[in-house]
Amino acid sequence: MSSDQRRIQPRKQPRQVRAELTRQRILTAAAHVFGEHGYAAGTTNRIAERAGISIGSLYQYFPNKDAILGELLVRHLDDGMAIAERVQREQLPGPIDQVFRVFIRGAIESHLGEPRLLRMLREQAPQTNELLEKVERMKRSLDAYMRELLDGHPEVRVADTETAARLIVTTVELVIHQLVADHEPVDVGRLEDELVAMLTRYVKG
Amino acid sequence: MSSDQRRIQPRKQPRQVRAELTRQRILTAAAHVFGEHGYAAGTTNRIAERAGISIGSLYQYFPNKDAILGELLVRHLDDGMAIAERVQREQLPGPIDQVFRVFIRGAIESHLGEPRLLRMLREQAPQTNELLEKVERMKRSLDAYMRELLDGHPEVRVADTETAARLIVTTVELVIHQLVADHEPVDVGRLEDELVAMLTRYVKG
DNA sequence: CATAATTATGAGCAAATATTCAGGTCTTGC
DNA sequence: GCAAGACCTGAATATTTGCTCATAATTATG
Numbered sequence: 001m002s003s004d005q006r007r008i009q010p011r012k013q014p015r016q017v018r019a020e021l022t023r024q025r026i027l028t029a030a031a032h033v034f035g036e037h038g039y040a041a042g043t044t045n046r047i048a049e050r051a052g053i054s055i056g057s058l059y060q061y062f063p064n065k066d067a068i069l070g071e072l073l074v075r076h077l078d079d080g081m082a083i084a085e086r087v088q089r090e091q092l093p094g095p096i097d098q099v100f101r102v103f104i105r106g107a108i109e110s111h112l113g114e115p116r117l118l119r120m121l122r123e124q125a126p127q128t129n130e131l132l133e134k135v136e137r138m139k140r141s142l143d144a145y146m147r148e149l150l151d152g153h154p155e156v157r158v159a160d161t162e163t164a165a166r167l168i169v170t171t172v173e174l175v176i177h178q179l180v181a182d183h184e185p186v187d188v189g190r191l192e193d194e195l196v197a198m199l200t201r202y203v204k205g
Numbered sequence: 206m207s208s209d210q211r212r213i214q215p216r217k218q219p220r221q222v223r224a225e226l227t228r229q230r231i232l233t234a235a236a237h238v239f240g241e242h243g244y245a246a247g248t249t250n251r252i253a254e255r256a257g258i259s260i261g262s263l264y265q266y267f268p269n270k271d272a273i274l275g276e277l278l279v280r281h282l283d284d285g286m287a288i289a290e291r292v293q294r295e296q297l298p299g300p301i302d303q304v305f306r307v308f309i310r311g312a313i314e315s316h317l318g319e320p321r322l323l324r325m326l327r328e329q330a331p332q333t334n335e336l337l338e339k340v341e342r343m344k345r346s347l348d349a350y351m352r353e354l355l356d357g358h359p360e361v362r363v364a365d366t367e368t369a370a371r372l373i374v375t376t377v378e379l380v381i382h383q384l385v386a387d388h389e390p391v392d393v394g395r396l397e398d399e400l401v402a403m404l405t406r407y408v409k410g
Numbered sequence: 411c412a413t414a415a416t417t418a419t420g421a422g423c424a425a426a427t428a429t430t431c432a433g434g435t436c437t438t439g440c
Numbered sequence: 441g442c443a444a445g446a447c448c449t450g451a452a453t454a455t456t457t458g459c460t461c462a463t464a465a466t467t468a469t470g
Contacts, residue, residue, distance in 0.1 A: 016467065019417060038329060040245040043457060054419045059459060123328040124243070136388065158402075163395045167380065167403065174379040175372065183341060190368045197363070198372065201410065202403040220446065221437065227447085248427060259449045264429060 014061070023061045025051040030068045035117035039069065039124040070131055073121050077138050079110050084145060096155045097200040104195050107176050108188050115181035122177060142169045150203060157205035168199055219266070228266045230256040235273045240322030244274065244329045275336050278326050282343050284315050289350055301360045302405040309400050312381050313393055320386040327382060347374045355408060362410035373404055 014020040029051035034042040044065050048055040062068045083106035091099045111118050147165035150156045158164045175195065179186045219225040234256035239247040249270050253260040267273045288311035296304045316323050352370035355361045363369045380400065384391045 015416065018466085022417080040329075044459080045457075055459080056420065056461085057418050060417070065458065158399075160395055160399065163391065163399050166384070166391065167396070167399050170380055170383055171376055171403075174383055175375050178375050178379055179371065186368060186371065190365055191372070194363070194365060194368050194372050198376075198403065198407040201406040205406065223436085224447065249429080250427075260428090261430080261450065262448055265447075270428070 019061075022051075022053055022057055025053060026058055026061060026068065027071060031072060031114050031117045034069065034072070034120055035114055038120055044068075069121070072117070073131055074134070076110075076118060076121060077134060080107075081138060081141070083107065083110060084142060088145060088149075092149070093153070096153055096203060097196055099149065099153075100199050101192070101196045104172055104176075104192055104199075107172055108180065108192060111176055111180050112188070115177070115185075119177045119181045122173075139169075153203075156203045158203055164203065168203075171195075171199075224266075227256075227258055227262055230258060231263055231266060231273065232276060236277060236319050236322050239274065239277070239325055240319050243325060249273075274326070277322070278336055279339065281315075281323060281326060282339060285312075286343060286346065288312065288315060289347060293350060293354075297354070298358070301358055301408060302401055304354065304358075305404050306397070306401045309377055309381075309397055309404075312377055313385065313397060316381055316385050317393075320382075324382050324386045344374075358408075361408045363408055369408065373408075376400075376404075 014023055026047065030042070030047045033047045033050055036042075037046070044058055045055050047068070048058045051058070062071075084103075087099065087103050087106060091102050143165050146169050147161050150158065150161045150165055172195065176191070179191055180188065219228055231252065235247070235252045238252050238255055241247075242251070249263055250260050252273070253263045256263070267276075289308070292304065292308050292311060296307050348371050351374050352366050355363065355366045355370055377400065381396070384396055385393065
């Protein structure tokens with residue numbers, strides 16, 4: 001008989017190496033399948049097929065479809081925060097264009113692996129549950145960090161630093177998502193240069 | 206027996222006024238339902254219910270669910286192109302910041318009606334068929350238009366106008382989509398001002 | 411080698427949802 | 441006012457898909 005409340009934890013903690021391998025296969029396959037078909041059309045059976053395992057095995061390690069996407073999302077968010085913290089620690093204080101460049105380069109690099117998946121994550125993943133909170137928290141962290149940076153930097157001259165910070169963070173994230181995953185992907189070097197130029201000129205006034 | 210290939214055309218061309226009215230009701234209801242629940246959870250039955258008609262009537266005018274979304278997307282794209290053409294006709298030549306302002310204001314206005322729907326359209330609609338082509342065609346038109354504008358304007362000083370044009374068009378579209386439909390929506394006036402400032406300073410160098 | 415523990419399998423269940431169709435109701439044209 | 445066509449209805453059907461569970465295969469243990 002089934003329990004009243006939905007299981008959140010994975011069914012099983014892998015004890016053997018082959019189990020951990022299966023888990024990884026599932027995540028890798030899911031990244032491909034979600035990126036290619038989107039969330040709704042990325043069925044668990046398709047994921048299992050692509051991973052070369054049976055559907056039953058998939059449900060031994062993930063309680064449901066959402067959990068798979070959740071794991072992928074959490075990994076990406078953690079990557080993003082790590083980049084921001086590294087920039088803040090190593091690049092400040094310094095010329096504003098250099099700060100932007102390192103920030104932007106980090107963002108670009110973290111999107112080269114599975115661009116279509118990451119775009120999908122932003123768009124269709126957080127419909128539900130506590131992942132929403134994690135995403136919102138991270139967004140606010142980034143906005144606040146950028147605002148501090150603008151407020152404290154001598155070269156910066158914008159009237160409304162709150163709106164500006166939000167605009168900058170949103171722009172960097174969305175534009176990279178879009179253009180890296182585009183049908184005709186841009187040259188990432190040029191994209192980096194132009195994005196740095198745009199933001200630098202903007203905040204210098 | 207069912208035909209081998211999927212029907213693309215609507216079942217029926219409306220001949221009476223009530224029929225055309227029903228078609229409109231369906232589209233209006235679909236815009237609400239898709240915007241509120243997303244594509245997957247925006248079921249055809251829900252749309253029919255919201256439109257105050259029976260599910261059978263819905264399938265008299267649209268061969269399937271995709272077709273409804275397609276119609277909504279096409280309408281939005283047509284709106285977008287109309288704005289761009291109007292700006293090009295009425296605002297050129299003129300101060301570059303003014304051109305940007307009219308362009309941006311138009312884009313913002315066209316997203317105030319059903320922001321959540323429009324964001325969803327961008328994200329989940331073009332998965333299939335010939336809509337992809339229409340979207341791509343429009344994207345290229347906009348990019349080309351913006352590049353002409355940059356190339357021909359005396360105030361503009363950017364090295365790589367091709368990348369710059371793409372960056373600008375993408376930025377305007379995505380940022381507006383995102384921030385207008387955000388959990389804490391921005392003040393659209395401020396957004397307009399900052400966006401204009403950013404782009405103007407960028408291209409002036 | 412024997413027993414237990416872990417992992418893998420995949421046909422099939424149940425729920426959700428898109429779509430059909432046989433039979434009604436309303437409009438139009440004469 | 442009366443056919444004929446246009447339009448509408450909604451219970452029934454077809455399809456999709458997340459997920460389970462009884463069973464088998466593999467690996468660890470001693």
